[in-house]
Amino acid sequence: MGIISTLIVGLIVGALARFVMPGEQKMGWILTCVLGIAGSFLAGFVGQSLGWYAVGEPAGWIASVLGAVVLLFIVGKLNSSKA
DSSP states (O other), X not given: OHHHHXXXXXXXXXXHHHHHSOSOOOOOHHHXXXXXXXXXXXXXXXXXXXXXSOTTOOOXXXXXHHHHHHXXXXXXXXXXXXX
C-alpha cells in the first residue's frame, strides 16, 4: 500500500501545484504525479535542513505543494529559455 498511497498523494500534490501556478503547464497525469512526489521530497529535504522536520519525517501537505510549485517554476523557466 505504501507505493500506491505515495502515487496518489503525489498526484494530488502535483494537481494542486498546477492549479496554483498561473499559466499553462503541458504535462500529463504521470508527470503531474512525478512533480508532486518530487515536490514532497524537496519540501522534506529543505525542512530537514532548516530543522522543521526530523529525519525520516514526511513533509506536510502545504510544504509539499510549495515544493512542487517551486519545481514547476524552475521547469517553466528552463523551458522558456530553450524556446
